[in-house]
Amino acid sequence: MKITITGTGYVGLVTGVCLSDVGHQITCYDIDQEKIDLLNSGQSPIYEPGLDELIQKNIQKGRLQFTSNVKEAYSGADCIFIAVGTPPNEDGSANLTYIENAAIEIAEHMTKDCIVVTKSTVPVGTNEHIGMIIQERLPVNLKVRIVSNPEFLREGSAIHDTFHGDRIVIGSDNQEAGKRIEEIYSPFKLPVVHTDLRSAEMIKYASNSFLALKISFINEIANLCEKVGGNIEQVARGVGLDKRIGNKFLQAGIGFGGSCFPKDINALNHLANEYDYDFKILKSVIDVNRLQKERLFHKAKEIFESLAGRKITILGLTFKPNTDDIRDAASLKLIQDLLLEDAVITVYDPVGMSKVEKLFGDKIQYAASAEDALAGSEAAFILTEWGEIKTLSLETFKSYMEKPILFDGRNCFTLEDAEKHGIHYYSIGRKPIV
Numbered sequence: 001m002k003i004t005i006t007g008t009g010y011v012g013l014v015t016g017v018c019l020s021d022v023g024h025q026i027t028c029y030d031i032d033q034e035k036i037d038l039l040n041s042g043q044s045p046i047y048e049p050g051l052d053e054l055i056q057k058n059i060q061k062g063r064l065q066f067t068s069n070v071k072e073a074y075s076g077a078d079c080i081f082i083a084v085g086t087p088p089n090e091d092g093s094a095n096l097t098y099i100e101n102a103a104i105e106i107a108e109h110m111t112k113d114c115i116v117v118t119k120s121t122v123p124v125g126t127n128e129h130i131g132m133i134i135q136e137r138l139p140v141n142l143k144v145r146i147v148s149n150p151e152f153l154r155e156g157s158a159i160h161d162t163f164h165g166d167r168i169v170i171g172s173d174n175q176e177a178g179k180r181i182e183e184i185y186s187p188f189k190l191p192v193v194h195t196d197l198r199s200a201e202m203i204k205y206a207s208n209s210f211l212a213l214k215i216s217f218i219n220e221i222a223n224l225c226e227k228v229g230g231n232i233e234q235v236a237r238g239v240g241l242d243k244r245i246g247n248k249f250l251q252a253g254i255g256f257g258g259s260c261f262p263k264d265i266n267a268l269n270h271l272a273n274e275y276d277y278d279f280k281i282l283k284s285v286i287d288v289n290r291l292q293k294e295r296l297f298h299k300a301k302e303i304f305e306s307l308a309g310r311k312i313t314i315l316g317l318t319f320k321p322n323t324d325d326i327r328d329a330a331s332l333k334l335i336q337d338l339l340l341e342d343a344v345i346t347v348y349d350p351v352g353m354s355k356v357e358k359l360f361g362d363k364i365q366y367a368a369s370a371e372d373a374l375a376g377s378e379a380a381f382i383l384t385e386w387g388e389i390k391t392l393s394l395e396t397f398k399s400y401m402e403k404p405i406l407f408d409g410r411n412c413f414t415l416e417d418a419e420k421h422g423i424h425y426y427s428i429g430r431k432p433i434v
């Protein structure tokens with residue numbers, strides 16, 4: 001059976017590599033020649049722990065190949081997974097251009113009956129639209145079936161999530177096609193949920209929106225803790241032990257970022273508006289997150305009369321640890337806000353620096369280590385809880401900074417530790433140490 005994966009971003013690449021690892025014959029196709037060249041040399045274009053090794057292993061075993069040749073990709077394919085991007089349009093809706101182009105190319109190049117599986121996150125109704133695009137262009141002797149198979153992996157733990165996911169959702173209006181996709185996934189031995197096409201599409205948006213809601217909720221409780229007293233770490237633990245609530249995604253912080261939560265909740269809100277439904281909770285989640293990202297900046301403005309000319313350090317630029325992804329990261333907003341105040345900014349991140357440099361160039365400075373970034377600084381912000389950042393000794397902040405004022409958006413340190421080291425410590429949902 002020939003399986004083709006269209007798009008070698010996080011989802012396409014990790015899915016393709018993991019499916020080849022369980023024995024399937026996989027062809028990964030991308031229109032980006034640079035990515036394909038890199039992949040053919042055994043290297044991953046994305047930073048994801050463990051991925052390079054799996055790519056090399058499965059290329060060697062002859063089960064995994066990469067191509068930018070559309071004919072080679074689709075000719076003879078029994079099953080094609082679409083995993084191209086669905087970035088946000090200016091109005092918040094999902095941009096379906098990449099999906100539509102992929103569908104057109106599939107129709108023009110498939111050579112036998114085929115199941116087309118959408119892994120990309122797409123608004124409800126899109127799979128039917130994809131079906132129509134392909135159907136209209138398909139030679140009369142060929143049949144296509146459409147399956148919606150949304151993806152739930154997280155960046156930074158994508159391989160683990162693929163092998164150990166909570167469920168595989170397979171939405172289809174054709175039972176036989178749904179069963180064949182279940183067979184492809186059977187080596188993973190994960191629970192499978194069969195639904196109709198539209199429900200599968202909705203499961204993806206509902207899941208991401210609910211997780212985002214959980215984060216915004218705990219962030220609001222944290223903000224209230226700061227006002228009324230109370231420690232968000234203790235509160236979240238006590239709340240999370242209730243199994244009906246669960247302890248995951250209750251980590252208060254500087255707001256959620258990344259390539260998916262922000263875009264997906266906006267896309268769901270846009271979809272609701274299109275259908276004349278006022279999705280009040282979702283609008284609040286969006287609002288709360290916007291304000292949360294500005295929170296530490298406003299704290300800093302309260303503390304310093306003026307930020308102009310002040311040496312400020314930012315540790316952690318990516319939207320979460322173990323990824324080089326900076327899409328919608330809290331760091332981008334903070335850098336913009338600080339630049340408007342004429343602060344002098346030095347940043348450090350273990351892997352995210354080059355992407356930030358592409359955006360801000362010489363407007364900010366890039367340090368080779370956390371220590372270098374902290375040297376002579378008047379205030380430091382922690383925005384990503386990288387292992388190497390949260391295990392820094394508070395003594396380091398004290399000895400390198402001109403004045404140890406720390407704004408910690410990820411609650412990396414205990415209040416006791418901050419007090420002991422004489423750090424001015426402002427974190428999320430906990431009393432300040434001044």
Ligand SMILES: NC(=O)C1=CN([C@@H]2O[C@H](COP(=O)(O)OP(=O)(O)OC[C@H]3O[C@@H](n4cnc5c(N)ncnc54)[C@H](O)[C@@H]3O)[C@@H](O)[C@H]2O)C=CC1
Pocket residue numbers: 006007008009010011012029030031032035083084085086098101102105119120121122151152153154155259260
């Ligand atoms: N990044 C993540 O962790 C997750 C992403 N998703 C969803 O999966 C989809 C893909 O996301 P990413 O993997 O982050 O995408 P990405 O934007 O990083 O990569 C997409 C890839 O598709 C390629 N591409 C575009 N048009 C093509 C075409 N016609 N034929 C072949 N290749 C083409 C691009 O060159 C690019 O390499 C999105 O809908 C996203 O919302 C879902 C779960 C997790």
Ligand SMILES: O=C(O)[C@H]1O[C@H](OP(=O)(O)OP(=O)(O)OC[C@H]2O[C@@H](n3ccc(=O)[nH]c3=O)[C@H](O)[C@@H]2O)[C@H](O)[C@@H](O)[C@@H]1O
Pocket residue numbers: 121151152153154155156208211215248249250251252253254255256257258259260261319320
């Ligand atoms: O659709 C997607 O792309 C993916 O989006 C998220 O995965 P991801 O964005 O990779 O990362 P998460 O671990 O969910 O973190 C998202 C953001 O929320 C923040 N977060 C997460 C958890 C938490 O308790 N608190 C918190 O602030 C993180 O710092 C990060 O900025 C979902 O967790 C995946 O299930 C989904 O497949």
